Amino acid sequence: MLMSADSPAILRYEANGFRVIKPGDYVFCAVSGERIALDMLRYWSVERQEAYAGPEIATRRLLGRA
Numbered sequence: 451m452l453m454s455a456d457s458p459a460i461l462r463y464e465a466n467g468f469r470v471i472k473p474g475d476y477v478f479c480a481v482s483g484e485r486i487a488l489d490m491l492r493y494w495s496v497e498r499q500e501a502y503a504g505p506e507i508a509t510r511r512l513l514g515r516a
Contacts, residue, residue, distance in 0.1 A: 463494040463501070479503035481516045 459474030468491070476485045480500035493502040495511070502508035510516035 459488060461494075461501070463496050463499050465496055468494065477501045479507060481507045481511055 457474040459470060459477055460472035461477060462469040462471055474488075476487050477491060478484070479486055479502055480495075480498070482503050484503045486501055486503055491501055493505060493508040494500060495502070495508070498511075500511070502511060507516060
């Protein structure tokens with residue numbers, strides 16, 4: 451089965467990384483909706499199973515301001 455070269459991934463976020471459930475090229479930021487390339491993904495919540503586009507967005511979400 452051929453996959454689109456531009457498709458979202460489904461990940462399982464873990465404490466020291468993430469596991470790919472469905473292969474893809476990017477995920478969406480849970481707050482901004484921005485696409486995040488998997489090789490640029492650095493911020494996520496294990497508890498909420500969400501990805502974040504950057505440290506400021508992750509902090510705001512953690513503090514309940516996003």
